[in-house]
Amino acid sequence: MRVRGKQAIETGPPLLEREPSLALLNEYAAQAAGGEGRLVLLSGEAGVGKSALVERLCRDLPDARWSWSMCDGLFTPRPLGPLFDLADQLGGALLERCRDGADREELFRTLLGQVSASGVLDVVVVEDIHWADEATLDLLRYLSRRLRGAEVLLIATYRDDGLAANDPLRVTLGDLGSQRGTRRAGLMPLSPEAVRTLAGGSGLPAPELYRLTGGNPFYVTEVLRAGMEEVPPSARDAVLARAARLSDDAREVLDIAALTGARVEARLLESVTGYPPSVLDELLESGLLVGDGAWVRFRHEIARLAVAHAVAGHRGQVIHGLVLAALRSFGCDDDARMAFHAESADDGATALRYAAAAADRAAQLKSHREAAAQYERALRFAAGGSGDARRAARRARRRDSAARPVGRRRDGGGARAGPVARGRRPAAGGGRAAAAVPHQVEPVPRSRGRRRR
Numbered sequence: 001m002r003v004r005g006k007q008a009i010e011t012g013p014p015l016l017e018r019e020p021s022l023a024l025l026n027e028y029a030a031q032a033a034g035g036e037g038r039l040v041l042l043s044g045e046a047g048v049g050k051s052a053l054v055e056r057l058c059r060d061l062p063d064a065r066w067s068w069s070m071c072d073g074l075f076t077p078r079p080l081g082p083l084f085d086l087a088d089q090l091g092g093a094l095l096e097r098c099r100d101g102a103d104r105e106e107l108f109r110t111l112l113g114q115v116s117a118s119g120v121l122d123v124v125v126v127e128d129i130h131w132a133d134e135a136t137l138d139l140l141r142y143l144s145r146r147l148r149g150a151e152v153l154l155i156a157t158y159r160d161d162g163l164a165a166n167d168p169l170r171v172t173l174g175d176l177g178s179q180r181g182t183r184r185a186g187l188m189p190l191s192p193e194a195v196r197t198l199a200g201g202s203g204l205p206a207p208e209l210y211r212l213t214g215g216n217p218f219y220v221t222e223v224l225r226a227g228m229e230e231v232p233p234s235a236r237d238a239v240l241a242r243a244a245r246l247s248d249d250a251r252e253v254l255d256i257a258a259l260t261g262a263r264v265e266a267r268l269l270e271s272v273t274g275y276p277p278s279v280l281d282e283l284l285e286s287g288l289l290v291g292d293g294a295w296v297r298f299r300h301e302i303a304r305l306a307v308a309h310a311v312a313g314h315r316g317q318v319i320h321g322l323v324l325a326a327l328r329s330f331g332c333d334d335d336a337r338m339a340f341h342a343e344s345a346d347d348g349a350t351a352l353r354y355a356a357a358a359a360d361r362a363a364q365l366k367s368h369r370e371a372a373a374q375y376e377r378a379l380r381f382a383a384g385g386s387g388d389a390r391r392a393a394r395r396a397r398r399r400d401s402a403a404r405p406v407g408r409r410r411d412g413g414g415a416r417a418g419p420v421a422r423g424r425r426p427a428a429g430g431g432r433a434a435a436a437v438p439h440q441v442e443p444v445p446r447s448r449g450r451r452r453r
């Protein structure tokens with residue numbers, strides 16, 4: 001996300017039971033401000049309050065320069081997507097290098113130079129690194145080794161629930177943890193007392209709210225916001241109950257946003273639907289979406305998934321086609337994003353073209369996993385493609401000769417982030433995407449397996 005809505009950060013609701021974690025983060029920030037750069041690995045289950053805590057820290061450090069970036073759980077990501085987010089905010093040489101298509105060593109060097117030389121504390125946030133592409137994990141390694149002497153607080157958040165034993169993130173976490181400047185912080189769900197406080201005058205029985213939510217703050221607050229008379233069995237039900245109260249127009253926009261990704265340009269939604277901005281206002285007022293500069297995003301990935309999975313397959317295909325056309329008209333240069341929508345719209349020739357280009361760029365940035373995934377996608381469509389497209393796929397294959405075997409596929413529509421119930425594992429092929437997430441969250445049907453890569 002380009003810039004976090006500052007207003008939302010300043011006026012956010014109070015956080016319960018986070019004083020010790022906040023004090024710890026402030027301590028690391030003070031050390032970083034004193035020239036002892038820190039990498040903080042902030043972990044916890046989906047919805048436990050990692051992002052909310054970092055946003056809260058932002059209020060405590062108004063003089064620092066904040067840059068936010070995130071990894072997207074929807075599709076095989078553009079390599080170094082978070083670095084491009086940071087470049088948009090930091091501007092200067094980094095933005096220029098990104099536009100020039102510089103190699104990754106130069107991009108890494110430029111980013112480090114820019115955040116270490118500003119003369120103020122730089123806080124750099126990389127959210128949700130359980131979805132990070134391989135090059136982004138390398139970027140974190142690069143930075144973690146060079147933070148000494150830099151006035152930089154680097155915060156990386158991730159879900160620690162359901163990480164497979166062979167997940168690349170585990171290896172990365174091991175590497176990052178061995179650096180002197182690295183600190184770890186973990187968040188636990190809320191206690192029964194905190195849930196009772198949140199339940200306040202809602203009329204809902206606090207013990208039942210706690211029993212069903214397990215103290216997961218997202219689930220608790222979603223139930224309360226939905227104003228339900230009974231605690232629903234899952235966060236998904238609470239989200240859908242809220243969505244059901246929207247006007248038809250707003251619901252349509254919400255569905256489109258859900259299929260577009262963790263964040264979506266407001267103008268894209270307007271272009272695809274033709275609805276006036278007032279429809280978006282309704283969604284922002286409902287709290288299902290939050291504003292983020294020129295972008296909007298779901299309050300949480302769990303909410304996005306709940307809405308996305310309720311969209312019928314045939315309608316989803318049409319929506320992806322419309323989003324693809326709108327992105328094209330905007331001159332979108334993110335081939336990975338285009339390839340995802342093209343495949344989801346069943347537009348084989350276009351998917352092949354963008355997947356081949358995305359594979360090329362991923363290989364160039366040494367993001368081998370993403371190169372291999374795009375190359376696989378290109379091949380799936382190569383048989384029916386034009387001569388040009390087939391050549392593009394072959395070129396991608398050659399360029400990706402260094403790619404490692406893809407032992408498991410990485411994502412698939414929403415499945416990549418699919419919350420799974422306690423103790424349950426995805427049926428097949430879910431990769432880390434669908435690995436176990438918090439027990440409070442109901443499994444989301446994986447109806448769009450077609451999109452799995």
Ligand SMILES: Nc1ncnc2c1ncn2[C@@H]1O[C@H](COP(=O)(O)OP(=O)(O)O)[C@@H](O)[C@H]1O
Pocket residue numbers: 013014015016017018044045046047048049050051052053217218219221299300
């Ligand atoms: N300590 C807390 N007290 C009260 N509400 C919280 C707390 N932490 C998070 N929340 C609520 O839960 C929601 C989900 O938190 P979020 O930070 O997005 O989760 P995560 O980033 O860990 O997935 C937030 O939007 C906020 O409304």
Ligand SMILES: [Mg+2]
Pocket residue numbers: 050051052127157
């Ligand atoms: Mg988060």
